[in-house]
Amino acid sequence: VNTIRALCPVCLHPDSSHTTPDMSRLPALLLISSYLGREVTAYPGALCDVTYQIPVSCGEVADRITKQMKLWDNTTSCAGNCEQRFFLDEQRGPPLVPVTLEGTGESCTKCPCGQKCMYVHTETTENIIRGNHITPVIRYVDDISFELLSGDESSWSVKGYSFSTVSFFCLPFNYA
Secondary structure (H helix, E strand, O other): OOOOOOOOOOOOOOOOOOOOOOOOOHHHHHHHHHHHOOOOOOOOOOEEEEEEEEOOOHHHHHHHHHHHHHHOEOOOOOHHHHHHHHHOOOOOOOOOOOOEOOOOOOEOOOOOOOOOOOEEEEEEOOOEEEEEEEOOOOOOEEEEEEEEEEEEOOEEEEEEEEEEOOOHHHOOOOOO
16 A cells, blocks of 8 residues: 555645646635635645555455554654654754655655654544544644545555645745
8 A cells, every 4th residue: 555645745626626736716715705704714725636546455455544544643753753843832843853754865854754643543434444644743634535436356446535624824825
């Protein structure tokens, strides 16, 4: 299940099928939300929707994903002990212990240095695995799920889905 990633590298507009961020509606949404005096919490959140073909049976896919989420649970240390930066006055910064980036061998100089930690498995049913991922430094929470779609004993189609529960209207981003 090494090909499955709970964290998707692409942010999508919630009703879009393309793979580039859609920020064209942001000014209008900000204007409307300020006019109404309400916070819009469902947009623009980070959303990922991806489908993989996994070369193992359905039961094995569900078992491996569930076990991996439990292995990387919220009691394990993150690379560089970056999860401990949450408790510091200056949360963003270098890892607390030296660590190299997986796959490159380069030294990590700024947390997070990996995301293979802080997962919370909440449910495995006949065709869905659900949980959360908490980002190591700032502790944003992403809801994640894997839906087992179709296949046979040698290969199974799995739809991965991730949605940030954070309202990005509260974050200090500069879109200019």
